[in-house]
Amino acid sequence: MHETVAVKAGHTPDEVKALMESLRGMMELEEGELYTLRKGTLHHLARRDDDLGLRRIRIMEEAYDAAQEMARRLRRGMRGYRPDPALVISALVMDAARQEPSAMDALVRDYLQRLFQATDSANASDGHAMSSPVEAHARTTEADA
DSSP states (O other): OSSOOOOTTTTOOOHHHHHHHHHHSSSSOOOTEEEEEEEEEEEEEEOOOBBBTBBBOOOOOOHHHHHHHHHHHOOOHTTTTTOOOHHHHHHHHHHHHTSSSHHHHHHHHHHHHHHHHHHHHHHHHOOOOOOOOOHHHHHHHHOOO
């Protein structure tokens, strides 16, 4: 806890510190987290991972680079406004989602095959051939961490 505590009139910082210590003793409070008081009980407010509707989704580096390049190109036609790569990716996904499901599925399958073939051939040259796309994805995820 910080040394300085802002308190309302009529209370001392020592009273507030004592209250906080009592609360910590009654339940697991974490510094920096938000809690709400309902019917005399504190409830932890879960943090949301989304910011203005944007969620954190892992994306391949090459796809992000392509979206960034597309955003740069769009700047000329959009009077200087350069959309965030997340907006470009969202537009592409939404366009694909409007296609026939079978066409969309084929597009994803083709991309995964190209991705895993590239990964398999790169790992085959260093003696780490993969037996399945799941193993390839696991290796890619481990490399990202």
